[in-house]
Every structure is written in C-alpha cells, then in structure tokens.
Amino acid sequence: MKNKLKNGFYLLSIVFMTACASVGNPEGGERDSIAPKLVSSVPLNGEVNSRPKSIVLTFDEPIQTLDLNRQLIIAPSTDNTYKTRIKDKTLEITFTNPWLDSTTYSLNFRNGIADVTEKNKAKNVTITFSTGAFLDSGRVEGKVFNVLTNRLPEEVTILLFSTQDTGQIAKGKALYVTSADSSGSFAFKNIKEGNYFIYALAESNNNLRYDNEKEQLAFLPDSIQVRPAVTGVSLALHTQDITPPRVISKKSFLNVYELEYNEGISAIKLSGNLETDIRTLIDANGRTVRLFPAMAEERTWLVEATDSSENKRVDTVAVRLTGKATPRRNNTFTIASGSTVKPTEPLKLVFDLPTKIINPEGAIQLVADTITTINSATAKDFQFNQNQTELTVNLVHNAKRELSVKIDTTKVLPFIGEPYANEPQRVQVSDRPTTGSLRVALSTTRSSFIVQLMQNDKVVRELANQKTFTWDNLQPGTYQIRILVDENNNGKWDNGLLSERRIPEKVILHTEQFPIKIDWEITVNPAIAF
16 A cells, blocks of 8 residues: 655745865965955945046955956946056056046956966956946846756856847847846846846857857846836746757668757658658657668658757758668667566567567567466557557566566567567566655646656656646656746747747746655645746
8 A cells, every 4th residue: 555645835945055165285285265355446436526547456365367358347338448457466457548428337357357376266346436426326136047947057147238239139239247146136236227128148158149049048028127226127047949950960871871960859750752661760869860761772751850949940861771780779679667567567668679560479478487478469469659669568467476578580570670689588577566656736727837747857757737647657766846837828838039039938846856755655735826
C-alpha cells in the first residue's frame, strides 16, 4: 500500500548568499581578494555647476583599467572623446570637448577598474555631476528575472533609450545604462524626465546591443513616462529564436544519410517520392537528422525541419547511400525499464534504428524463469512507436523471478542495413515498487495552460489543460512544477518577440521542491493564481 503524504503549498524564502573568496598563500603571502575602493573624486559625486575638463578618481590601492573604452558608460550618451592616465592609485580622465549646458551626467565605470595584483574589479563606481544648478531627479526602479527559471546571468545590463531613437536596442545608442544586482534589482537615478523605452540585456560581447539570438533580452511593450519616477518595473529575460534551422553538413553512408543542423531539431517531416519508403530519426544530440531510405539509389526529398521555437525550414535534399557503413551504437535491443520489470508491466524493446517486423509469428520470444516459452503469433502482440524504434510487447507471461527476451533476427530487422545480432536480454521480475507518484490539484479558472514537471531544469513530464491529475512511475528524486499560461488562448505558450514588442506569456515556477520517494504518493495543492 502506498504511503500518503499531504503537502500543501507554502512559500520558501530565497536567500542569496555571497560566497567568500578563497584565500591562498602563494609564495608565502596571502592572495589579494579585496576589490579597490573609491576614496575621493573630482568633481565630487552629486556636484552641481561643474564643467570638469578632467575627472580624477583616487582609490585605496594601485589600480589599472580593463577595456575602459567599452566598460565606461557616460549617460546621457555623448560623442565626447577622452584620454586616460594612471598614476599609482589615481585615474585621470581628460575630455576633448566641453560638456553640454544644464545637463546631468553620470559616468558608470562598470568592470573597467581593477587592482594591479589579482585584477579584483572595483564595484559600483559611478560619478554624477551637473553642468547646471541642479541634478536631474528622474528615477526608474524595478527588477529583472528569467521568465523560465529562478536564476539570472552573472551580469545583466539595463538600458534606457529615447523614444525618438529608431534603432533602439538593435542599432541605437542607449541614453542611460545601469546594472542589475544579484537579486535582479536595478535603479536609475538623476536622469532627465521624459519618455523612454527600457530593456534588459545579458550578453557576452559587451557592445550594449541585441545582435545575437543567444543573448537574453527583456523589454516592455510600451514606453515608460519618467515624471519624475517610475517604480515596480518588471522585466522578463528570455531568449528569442526567430531564425529557421539551417543545414550545415550532409554525410552519406552505406546504411544512413545524415543531415547536421546548426541547432536542435524538434520535428522532421519529409515529402516527395511517395513511391519510395523512408524513415527518419533525430539523433540524441538533437542536431543530427538520420534518414533511412528503403532504396540506395538517389532520390530527392523535401525535408522540413522544425526547431523548438517552431521555426520551420524546407530544404531540397538529394539522398543517396554511398561509401562505408556507419557503425551501430548497439547492434541489438535494450529493455526500456532497465534491469527489473513488474510482473504485469508490458515490455518495451528499444532499438537504435528504425525497425520492421516482416513476420510476426515467432518474431518475439519470452522465456519465463527458464521454463515457460511464449512466442508472438500475430501483429496484435506488439506495437511500434511512431519512428519505429520502440516496440511494446503485449505477451502475457507468468514469470516470478526472471524473463529472457529474444528476437528472431530473420524476422525483426533494421529498416536498412545488416541484421541485428542474436543476443537475448534478461531482466529480473519483481513486484517491489521502485517509483513514486505526484498528485497535483490546481485551482484556476483558466482553460488553456501547460503544466510541466521539472527536474534539474529539464522537462520530464507535461500535461495541457488538466487541473487534477497524477504523475505515476516517477524515479526517486526532487522535482518542481512549472506552469506556462496561455494568456491569449491560442493553444500554446508564446515567447516574446521584439519586432512586435510582444513580451513572453506568463510563466509560474512553483518555488517548492517535491522529494519523490519509492512507494510514496505526494499530493500537492499549489495555491497559484493564474
């Protein structure tokens, strides 16, 4: 009998801890792990009626600059050029042109200053001054988060663009730039009142532009009006994928034709030459599509590949099997459940290649406890999955301890190529439980949503539009629930799209983690409003 554990919803506080830097003793001395601190500046931070030709920063230890031309952000943006000079603990920046009248300037050095020993980077070095009689009082505050996970990249930059800037985040130049802290919070201070488009960007090339679909991006659908403050801004970081998959290589073997794509493929569809039979298989790496034509002669096919974002591309591919045969990873079959099966559990035989059965009589043989032999008789005794790599065997057996499974290699054949090896597989039979269950009861008025069971950031189970259900046969471990809300009721979850200024639809990642144990059923009633 299953143990029952009722587990209601509760919130867990997330504490962000800053790990202490490791301390070593190279050559008899302690490693420097302390970042330089700003001691003084000219002009003073917050000074008004100031038109400095040079800005001088003094730190508490000798410093160096790290790619300062890219790291230093002057806001509002300016074409003013400068030269730098370092002397021990002091950085002097001399500008070529005078500053504009009645303007509040902010210089954010980001990661551009470090000590000379271990390159520990100075943090939060920002100098603000005004060429007029007062500092601008505009302020924007908010938080950035990852729409699908609770984790943020190490560095997230927040940018404000003028609404008149037609280039915006892709080609424009930000007026104001700041960084989010480890919790995702950010704040702009002393900015000019006005209307702005706001973005968050996690990038690797540090050019403050969204120019790569691998970069994480966040934005709001409309501009914000800073008069004088905007608070509670929420920015959902996500990656956009609007580019169809692309074939980067083609390889022909005697027993398979392979297409390599530049990204993962979720679905493949072939058309053309309908008189010729062919099978397809997406490899475990997700990027390689393997084609198994029934005939070695060249045939031309239309191959439609779909990526995880439902971008589609159709390529015309001339398929011809030539050259040497590629080795098989496994020249027989495996049993999906592993080394143990339950007495009443249907057997699932897994093949590395699309497989066919040319005669069902005696194609599959089971030997129960080395005594009783059961042979398949008709096509009703088994069933293939869609790509013909998994065979469910529906033969009834009375094994108590062990089951031997054998295929007739003259009747069970790979779709193309040499026959399989004649290697029987043995599994233990036991009615002892090896898995647990998770029962979920949601309270929502929505009719369209997707519930996902997550483990180590991977989706292991998924259901659509069901409020009460049970996930059985879960391997022991820790799981989370994630809900994708179909807010526009189009039958799917829509990601963000910058060209339409469309933000991602709502995602709810349940903060509680559920420990699944053998022969336990956990019942959860997450109090999530969506």
